[in-house]
Amino acid sequence: xxxxxxxxxxxxxxxxxxxxxxxxxxxxxxxxxxxxxxxxxxxxxxxxxxxxxxxxxxxxxxxxxxxxxxxxxxxxxxxxxxxxxxxxxxxxxxxxxxxxxxxxxxxxxxxxxxxxxxxxxxxxxxxxxxxxxxxxxxxxxxxxxxxxxxxxxxxxxxxxxxxxxxxxxxxxxxxxxxxxxxxxxxxxxxxxxxxxxxxxxxxxxxxxxxxxxxxxxxxxxxxxxxxxxxxxxxxxxxxxxxxxxxxxxxxxxxxxxxxxxxxxxxxxxxxxxxxxxxxxxxxxxxxxxxxxxxxxxxxxxxxxxxxxxxxxxxxxxxxxxxxxxxxxxxxxxxxxx
Amino acid sequence: xxxxxxxxxxxxxxxxxxxxxxxxxxxxxxxxxxxxxxxxxxxxxxxxxxxxxxxxxxxxxxxxxxxxxxxxxxxxxxxxxxxxxxxxxxxxxxxxxxxxxxxxxxxxxxxxxxxxxxxxxxxxxxxxxxxxxxxxxxxxxxxxxxxxxxxxxxxxxxxxxxxxxxxxxxxxxxxxxxxxxxxxxxxxxxxxxxxxxxxxxxxxxxxxxxxxxxxxxxxxxxxxxxxxxxxxxxxxxxxxxxxxxxxxxxxxxxxxxxxxxxxxxxxxxxxxxxxxxxxxxxxxxxxxxxxxxxxxxxxxxxxxxxxxxxxxxxxxxxxxxxxxxxxxxxxxxxxxxxxxxxxxxxxxxxxxxxxxxxxxxxxxxxxxxxxxxxxxxxxxxxxxxxxxxxxxxxxxxxxxxxxxxxxxxxxxxxxxxxxxxxxxxxxxxxxxxxxxxxxx
Numbered sequence: 001x002x003x004x005x006x007x008x009x010x011x012x013x014x015x016x017x018x019x020x021x022x023x024x025x026x027x028x029x030x031x032x033x034x035x036x037x038x039x040x041x042x043x044x045x046x047x048x049x050x051x052x053x054x055x056x057x058x059x060x061x062x063x064x065x066x067x068x069x070x071x072x073x074x075x076x077x078x079x080x081x082x083x084x085x086x087x088x089x090x091x092x093x094x095x096x097x098x099x100x101x102x103x104x105x106x107x108x109x110x111x112x113x114x115x116x117x118x119x120x121x122x123x124x125x126x127x128x129x130x131x132x133x134x135x136x137x138x139x140x141x142x143x144x145x146x147x148x149x150x151x152x153x154x155x156x157x158x159x160x161x162x163x164x165x166x167x168x169x170x171x172x173x174x175x176x177x178x179x180x181x182x183x184x185x186x187x188x189x190x191x192x193x194x195x196x197x198x199x200x201x202x203x204x205x206x207x208x209x210x211x212x213x214x215x216x217x218x219x220x221x222x223x224x225x226x227x228x229x230x231x232x233x234x235x236x237x238x239x240x241x242x243x244x245x246x247x248x249x250x251x252x253x254x255x256x257x258x259x260x261x262x263x264x265x266x267x268x269x270x271x272x273x274x275x276x277x278x279x280x281x282x283x284x285x286x287x288x289x290x291x292x293x294x295x296x297x298x299x300x301x302x303x304x305x306x307x308x309x310x311x312x313x314x315x316x317x318x319x320x321x322x323x324x325x326x327x328x329x330x331x332x333x334x335x336x337x
Numbered sequence: 338x339x340x341x342x343x344x345x346x347x348x349x350x351x352x353x354x355x356x357x358x359x360x361x362x363x364x365x366x367x368x369x370x371x372x373x374x375x376x377x378x379x380x381x382x383x384x385x386x387x388x389x390x391x392x393x394x395x396x397x398x399x400x401x402x403x404x405x406x407x408x409x410x411x412x413x414x415x416x417x418x419x420x421x422x423x424x425x426x427x428x429x430x431x432x433x434x435x436x437x438x439x440x441x442x443x444x445x446x447x448x449x450x451x452x453x454x455x456x457x458x459x460x461x462x463x464x465x466x467x468x469x470x471x472x473x474x475x476x477x478x479x480x481x482x483x484x485x486x487x488x489x490x491x492x493x494x495x496x497x498x499x500x501x502x503x504x505x506x507x508x509x510x511x512x513x514x515x516x517x518x519x520x521x522x523x524x525x526x527x528x529x530x531x532x533x534x535x536x537x538x539x540x541x542x543x544x545x546x547x548x549x550x551x552x553x554x555x556x557x558x559x560x561x562x563x564x565x566x567x568x569x570x571x572x573x574x575x576x577x578x579x580x581x582x583x584x585x586x587x588x589x590x591x592x593x594x595x596x597x598x599x600x601x602x603x604x605x606x607x608x609x610x611x612x613x614x615x616x617x618x619x620x621x622x623x624x625x626x627x628x629x630x631x632x633x634x635x636x637x638x639x640x641x642x643x644x645x646x647x648x649x650x651x652x653x654x655x656x657x658x659x660x661x662x663x664x665x666x667x668x669x670x671x672x673x674x675x676x677x678x679x680x681x682x683x684x685x686x687x688x689x690x691x692x693x694x695x696x697x698x699x700x701x702x703x704x705x706x707x708x709x710x711x712x713x714x715x716x717x718x719x720x721x722x723x724x725x726x727x728x729x730x731x732x733x734x735x736x737x738x739x740x741x742x743x744x745x746x747x748x749x750x751x752x753x754x755x756x757x758x759x760x761x762x763x764x765x766x767x768x769x770x771x772x773x774x775x776x777x
Contacts, residue, residue: 058448061403065440068407072436075414076429079421083730086414090732093415094740097408098747104404105751108397113758301426301502305433312437323445326453334452336389 013296015306016077017285023070025274029171029267030063036172038103038129039165040191041122048184049122053107055179055331058323060107064100077302078295081285088147089139096135103128130165137164144210144277146288156209163202167270170195174262177251179331185252185259192262193248196269200241203273210280230279237272240265341729343737344416347744351409352711353704354748358402360703363477363522364529365395366470369450371556373463386549387556390766391533396451397758401751403444408744416737417718419728424500424719427493427508428483435479443472474522481521485514487719488710489582500722512582516575517710523568524706527667528699530561534674535696536763538689545767554692555678561671569664573628579713580629583720585643586713589653591625592618596639600625608650613641648715656708663702670695 034056041049075082086093106125110118141160145153173195176188244265252259281287285295296302369388376384410432413420421428449457449465457465492507493500502508534557540550579587592608592615593600602624606615626635640647670691677684684692718725 058452061400061447062441062444064403064407065436065444068410068440069436071414072410072432075421076425076433079418079425079429082414082421083418086411087418087730087732090415090736091740093411094743097411098743101404101408101747101751104400105397105754108400109754109758112393112397112762113754114761117754297429298426298499298501301430304430304502304505308430308434308437316437316441319442319445323448326449326457336392336451336454 010293012299012302012306013077013292016073016296016302017292019306019309020070020073020077021274021278023066023073025271027063027066027070028167028274029270030066031060032168032171032270033175033263034060034063034172035129035133036168036170037175038125038172039133039169040172040176041129042126043191044184044187048187050333051180051184051331052176053110053125054334055176057107057334058327061104062320062323064104073305076305077297078285078292079297081290081295084147084286084290085143089142092135092139092142096132096139099128099131099135103132133165133168134161137161137167140164140277141206144280144287146286152213156206156213159202159209160206163199163206166195166198166202167273170199170266171263171270174266178260178263181252181256181330189248189251189262192266193245196241196244196248196266199269200237203237207276230276233272233276237269240269240272338734338738340732340734340737341726343734343741344729344732345725347737347741348409348412348416350741350744350748351405351412353707354752355402355405355409356703356707357700358398358405359473359477360521360525360528360699361398361532362395362402363473364525365391365398366466366473368529368533368556368560369395370463370466370470373466377459377463381548383547383549383552386547386766387553390549390762392451393762394536394759396447397755397762399443399447401755416730416732417728418730419723420718423498423723423728424487426502427486427490427500430502430505431479431483431486431509435476439472439476439479443469443476446472477521477525478518481518482509482511482514484710485511485517488517488714489513490719490722495722500719513575513578516571516578519571520568520575520706523564523571524699524703526564527561527568528703530557530564530671531667531692531695531699532697533557534561534692535694536759538684538692539696539760540763540767541684542686542689542693543764543767554684558671558674558678561667562675565664565668565671569668572661572664576629580637583713584638585640585647586653586710587629588638588640588643589648589650589713590657590709591629591637592650592654593625593637593639594641596637596642598626598636599623599634600629600637602628603654606654608654610650613644646716648713653709653713656705656712660702660705660709663698663705667695667698667702 037052037056041052044052071082074085102124106121106128110121110125113121138157138161141157142153144160145156170192173188173191177185177192180188244262247258247261247265251262283292284290285292369391372384372388372391375381376388413428446465446468450462450469453465454462486508489511490500491511492502492504494503495501534554537550537553537557541554576587576590579590588594591600592603592606594613594615599622601620601622603615603618603620606618606620608615623633626637627633629635629637640650674684674688674692677688714720716724716726718728
């Protein structure tokens, strides 16, 4: 089986491109909701903040691991692409790293440091969540533009940063609709309704900007027959947006019916956005520079990892589901004993 | 300063700060499992008091370990692209297996271990504790496999300047791997034993004298007394292994410049790299050969055989002495502690103060040990395969200087916050107990 894999030159690169894409999408959705909760955490009082952070406490660490896996697989499978990406983004990557450091420890320090430092760690938690989202969106924007230099690509990247902030706020607020109740849930519904429109407007503007300024994306998006297929995506997005808008108008329903639905819609929107984004530069791994098939590492080592990944992933998904099952239902106070 | 030196400093700062936390969580996970099992066996609440107290410390330490580990792994790409370009086919799978088999496991079950004591059946909570401990150990296994491969590479061939795997068993179990793995795991155990002893001594001295504190002190002293002598033996074997596979490193550890028979053991010296000799040397004749070759007239290779390709001598020589000195001190303190417990049942105040002084001895010894092995490998990044200077990224020095400064400031802040929180948690544990007494 290992030998036959070596013979088809496209199997390994595309398997790994798929795994990396999947990790990044899962990361954006999963860490997206806990980063979103972090971004919203300074908009409420102490008690609600505790409840909000309790809703993500058992999950955030594993969520963040998808980023480690995605970037790690990129490093292993496409070392050249990894070098280009991280070399071009040295300062924003370092800034994101520092923000991730502060965010990760703020979770613990806000409860375990002396009480007089607690407001400080709360602010650190909020601030670092914002910086992580902004830098990730900024880097994604630079990546989509093929790391071009100049004012326009920079402005595009910055606006993409804000788009990602809005996207994470959407994930976070819909997560809170699912995991909280009472006044906090009502506030989360308002946040979700606001975030979805910010996100839609931002997405339309940045798509137009990308299509109109980048001839490569233009050709790709507006060519027949793909156009007919691609027209479906914005249409579905608009339907989902309207659905979310009206849903937020009627929630919360008695018995907390449909409280899961905003989160599900937000996930669908993320998946659609992700597919659209990938389609805009596929089959390149670095837009305009490097194709997936040209960038892969030695096949023998990749096969070793792929076999491991195929064996481990079902277990990983299994125990992740166990964890979500254990902490199902509305978030309660987190305590060790 | 050039980007090479700055990148090295940055990586040294990152890896030094990072190791402080895993070296605690690796062994503390197993100690927590021990507390949980003791509780299940005896039903005595003191074990759960210990479990909950050290769980808080575990959680805090774990999160610091995670975030500093992520920053470290990103630097392979940002600052050292030559590393993955040359040996990525070996390092890649080992790192990927660490993420796949260990990271998700520990991250997911940590949530259940920390927050689900009342939500899940007791066996599942115990299982989660076990899986977290197993995950941290598995993580150490993969990382030490990779580090050992960099020290004593095997199971590969070079094709056009790039390493390709030929035998994965040989890659994972290189000649130095078993020694480094056990040496590191035992080091983690000792770090935890003295950290626990120090924290509990602090609680005791503050008047917090419950049965949990007393039993915790006994557990940590017995643990230290069992592990410290074993560590001395494993460390000695590790040194013999270094003699065979990395003679330049061993020569630097011992500050031997000239090859020869019947080498002395240099106790104290100021190694001078420019003049290539020791100043103010105090040594015991023949003892060096006796320890390293088990023969007073045995042959030891000196640094001059490796001129241009051996590490800077002074930092390796001194780090080694710090590590061995602390190891010896640990044996002494642990044996004294167990002896005192045996005879007097209660530990005297002077000894509790000694334990507080020894609280972070494991950290210092761990850092010193890693400096021996990592500086000792220089100028190689991968021994005999890749020079450190050939792997560095061509970054603007100002950018690296900026990030290095940011990291150093961050680490200083976090270390202060971490230490402050350790003592705060210890004080609060005592206050909770006293409040409980007042109510009941």
